[in-house]
Amino acid sequence: MRRRVPTLGGLALALAALACGAPPRGPVETVERYFDVLARDPMRTLALSSPEFHLSHGLAAWRREDGSLSDSGSSPEGSQPPLPRQVEIEDRRVGWINAQIAPHAVERVGELRVRVTGSEVAGDRARVTAEVRPLRGAAFVQRFELARDAGEAGPGAPDAGRWRIVAIEQEGPVGGAWGHLARFAAYPNEALARSLPDRARP
Amino acid sequence: MSEAVASEAPARPGPGPRLWSRAALAVAVLAALSRLWNAQAYWPLRGYDGPAHAANVFALYEGRLPTPGSWLGFHPPLYHALGAGLWRLLPDAVPVHAGLRLLSAALGFGAVAIAWRVLRDFVDEEDAAVVAAFLLGVPVFALATSMVGNEAACMLFVTAVLARLTRIPVAAEPRAALGHALRTAGLAGLAALSKTTGFVAAGLAAATYALRLRARVPTALAAAALVGALPLGMAGPFFAPTLLAAGGSPAALVTGAASSTALESLMAAQPPSERFLRDYFSFPAAALHAPVFKAEGLIHSVPGLLYASVWSDAHAHFLIPVTEGVLRVESAIAWAGLIPTGLGLLGLGLLLRRRDPRLIGPLLFAAVMGVALLRYTWILPSYSAVKASYLLPALLPVALCVACGLARLPGGWRQAGRAALLGLGVAGTAVTTWGWHLWTQ
Numbered sequence: 001m002r003r004r005v006p007t008l009g010g011l012a013l014a015l016a017a018l019a020c021g022a023p024p025r026g027p028v029e030t031v032e033r034y035f036d037v038l039a040r041d042p043m044r045t046l047a048l049s050s051p052e053f054h055l056s057h058g059l060a061a062w063r064r065e066d067g068s069l070s071d072s073g074s075s076p077e078g079s080q081p082p083l084p085r086q087v088e089i090e091d092r093r094v095g096w097i098n099a100q101i102a103p104h105a106v107e108r109v110g111e112l113r114v115r116v117t118g119s120e121v122a123g124d125r126a127r128v129t130a131e132v133r134p135l136r137g138a139a140f141v142q143r144f145e146l147a148r149d150a151g152e153a154g155p156g157a158p159d160a161g162r163w164r165i166v167a168i169e170q171e172g173p174v175g176g177a178w179g180h181l182a183r184f185a186a187y188p189n190e191a192l193a194r195s196l197p198d199r200a201r202p
Numbered sequence: 203m204s205e206a207v208a209s210e211a212p213a214r215p216g217p218g219p220r221l222w223s224r225a226a227l228a229v230a231v232l233a234a235l236s237r238l239w240n241a242q243a244y245w246p247l248r249g250y251d252g253p254a255h256a257a258n259v260f261a262l263y264e265g266r267l268p269t270p271g272s273w274l275g276f277h278p279p280l281y282h283a284l285g286a287g288l289w290r291l292l293p294d295a296v297p298v299h300a301g302l303r304l305l306s307a308a309l310g311f312g313a314v315a316i317a318w319r320v321l322r323d324f325v326d327e328e329d330a331a332v333v334a335a336f337l338l339g340v341p342v343f344a345l346a347t348s349m350v351g352n353e354a355a356c357m358l359f360v361t362a363v364l365a366r367l368t369r370i371p372v373a374a375e376p377r378a379a380l381g382h383a384l385r386t387a388g389l390a391g392l393a394a395l396s397k398t399t400g401f402v403a404a405g406l407a408a409a410t411y412a413l414r415l416r417a418r419v420p421t422a423l424a425a426a427a428l429v430g431a432l433p434l435g436m437a438g439p440f441f442a443p444t445l446l447a448a449g450g451s452p453a454a455l456v457t458g459a460a461s462s463t464a465l466e467s468l469m470a471a472q473p474p475s476e477r478f479l480r481d482y483f484s485f486p487a488a489a490l491h492a493p494v495f496k497a498e499g500l501i502h503s504v505p506g507l508l509y510a511s512v513w514s515d516a517h518a519h520f521l522i523p524v525t526e527g528v529l530r531v532e533s534a535i536a537w538a539g540l541i542p543t544g545l546g547l548l549g550l551g552l553l554l555r556r557r558d559p560r561l562i563g564p565l566l567f568a569a570v571m572g573v574a575l576l577r578y579t580w581i582l583p584s585y586s587a588v589k590a591s592y593l594l595p596a597l598l599p600v601a602l603c604v605a606c607g608l609a610r611l612p613g614g615w616r617q618a619g620r621a622a623l624l625g626l627g628v629a630g631t632a633v634t635t636w637g638w639h640l641w642t643q
Binding site for chain 2: 037039040041042043044046047061083084086087089090091093094097098100101106
């Protein structure tokens with residue numbers, strides 16, 4: 001019985017430490033973590049990315065038959081009122097997860113070899129460059145723009161003050177169908193989704 | 203009731219004492235291992251609205267409520283809040299969706315544990331254990347407890363409410379009766395905070411207290427008011443703004459219109475797009491030999507698709523792609539499902555004839571849920587609206603019907619019935635264990 005007290009106390013301390021979360025990540029660690037959890041643990045990518053990022057990748061939970069985004073202002077007819085910003089962000093987050101769990105994307109992510117090649121920090125903004133080598137298809141460069149969390153969720157949020165991805169760009173030769181798939185796996189986005197083969201689309 | 207059933211049920215012949223209970227425990231352990239496996243092996247966030255549930259969990263992880271107007275923004279937050287809390291505790295190496303699936307499994311197993319406890323009041327321990335273990339392997343239950351979603355949370359709290367309704371202290375002092383009602387009201391509040399269905403349980407619970415305690419009108423009214431009002435007080439602050447955002451129309455929430463006209467069109471475009479009365483009175487053979495929604499006639503048959511979605515992955519979220527091999531196995535389970543279905547109907551007839559006042563609440567709840575689902579399928583004429591998982595909160599009344607049907611079987615048939623239920627529990631668990639179907643391609 002005596003032994004149980006320190007055991008329970010230790011357990012409580014461990015739980016408290018876990019609840020407080022891991023120490024904040026820098027921009028490079030955030031990018032490394034992005035590739036680590038992409039498709040394997042899609043929900044954690046939400047905590048690594050900012051609302052601006054989700055407004056930039058173009059993916060959405062649902063679309064009209066003509067392919068335009070939900071009710072947003074991007075409707076070609078412009079007849080629908082735009083979605084409230086927060087609703088649109090949620091819509092894009094769901095689209096972002098959908099894209100990660102799309103057939104083939106999951107398998108391709110495991111085939112990517114990633115190496116961070118550069119980073120620069122200026123105040124609350126940072127840029128990180130990574131070289132991505134797929135198993136099949138040409139290597140390409142993926143540039144990340146990051147910012148310290150502006151506090152969408154408020155100061156009490158577990159990740160407040162951490163670096164979050166604001167935008168991603170890719171450079172380099174595409175290299176055919178496998179190249180497209182690899183690029184999509186490394187950065188799921190609407191522009192690439194449109195050029196994927198039908199059965200690989202999210 | 204236990205006395206009534208026990209007196210009508212024949213003596214227990216057959217294998218040695220507690221053999222069936224031990225076999226049931228083994229089946230339950232298999233089911234638990236299967237859910238553990240599914241949590242980490244099943245493709246991330248696949249299942250009913252997995253990505254949208256994930257977005258709700260993420261909102262709560264960030265310390266804010268899900269956005270009204272987003273896809274599942276109208277869902278009450280309890281399951282997602284539990285998931286967000288779990289996320290904070292999970293080590294980085296454990297995928298969040300795996301933790302959420304284990305949460306679903308734990309909540310579902312909790313519901314079956316409560317059902318098992320109640321069954322022991324009505325049938326003998328062996329039958330109770332067999333039926334409880336069988337439930338763990340029924341595909342609709344197995345799939346819901348392998349996915350991210352709030353079905354299991356609602357099932358747990360509604361089952362707890364219904365269990366309490368079987369034990370209302372009719373002869374107790376008013377203070378004790380009200381104390382009982384207060385605890386039930388708290389559980390009904392948690393059910394309402396898990397899913398809208400919880401409000402149905404709360405309303406039914408209030409009516410049941412009023413009915414059962416009617417000999418003392420003030421106590422009956424006070425208990426009913428408590429059970430009706432507390433859940434409203436607990437979940438109302440969430441639902442009021444959500445409903446306002448939906449223009450005050452609950453139907454707009456379920457059809458998707460509250461979220462976006464695009465979602466509404468998407469849902470409306472799902473076949474069959476239109477419902478006819480005949481859709482409620484047909485039962486195509488495909489429900490047994492090809493139990494997936496694309497099979498001939500199933501989209502136009504509410505009972506057929508509902509049956510298929512109890513015994514198979516009828517909406518093709520898990521056993522995908524649907525190959526010939528998958529269909530053959532699902533068909534076998536669907537055929538075998540006729541046994542517990544028959545037992546359940548037999549048990550229902552017995553229970554209705556017996557008119558046990560303790561069962562008023564659970565049976566009435568099951569009836570209301572059935573009608574509500576039919577209404578839902580009429581408002582939203584889409585195949586995705588015909589899902590047996592919406593009926594999971596009626597786990598307890600279903601379990602009672604199957605158990606009482608089993609208990610009524612004569613000697614050798616009863617042993618065969620127990621064996622069939624446990625066998626089906628194992629088969630259902632095997633079929634809903636992720637990965638086997640990928641080897642058949």
